[in-house]
Amino acid sequence: MYSGMNGSIMPSAGHYSDMQTLMQNMESLSGWLEQNRQEWSQVQEGIARVERLQGRLTSNGSLPQINGDAQAPLEEDNTTPTITQLQTALSQTTARLSSLERVYNDQLRLQTLYEETLTDTTERIRQYCFEQQTHIIALHQHYTTLLSQARSELVEAQVTHQEWQAGLQRVSEGVRTAMKEREDEVEPWRRKVAALREENRVLRQKVGWQPVTEAEDEEDGYVAEERRPRVE
Secondary structure, eight states, X not given: OOBOSSSBOOOOHHHHHHHHHHHHHHHHHHHHHHHHXXXXXXXXXXXXXXXXHHHHHHHHOOOBOTTSXXXXXXXXXXXXXXXXXXXXXXXXXXHHHHHHHHHHHHHHHHHHHHHHHHHHHHHHXXXXXXXXXXXXXXXXXXXXXXXXXXXXXXXXXXXXXXXHHHHHHHHHHHHHHHHHHHHHHHHHHHHHHHHXXXXXXXXXXXXXXXXXXXXXXXXXXXXXXXXXXXXX
């Protein structure tokens, strides 16, 4: 429907069809206007010939020929019929002149209507094109704004994801460090417990006592501590 500054949007098919129909109508009206002008020129020529004929009849009462030259004065006995014929011809010419004037007025009204319609159509087309161009520019600006917002949100999401990854890595490293420190703290006591248990076993063996079972060791909580997996 539209073509803008930042890109190109194809108008709808109906837009081209409407423009073609409008151009065809304008060409038809232009042809009628040219035909009306030619007919009006012919009417003006006919009026001029009639006016010249009337002027000559008024001045000398002679009968003009086709080429416009006057005949020699007529005989006295032919004067009455000739004047009657001229009056009849003049009446017919006057009637035709009135008809041509009516046609001319109709054509003049048609020409005025055509010019007004053409002016109004041109103004409407200009306004339509301006509105469409404004709409396309606004559409491209809106699209550009949305694209910029999407890019900003994507960059922000990437930065947030990187911060999360860095935070998780720090937490993981902190957990590993804490567990290692815990193991380092427990290790000396574990060795002491193991040494005491070995010493206890040896002493019990010397005095003939039964060795301590694992169940008894679990009551003290040392066996479970030894079986706990170490974090490297």
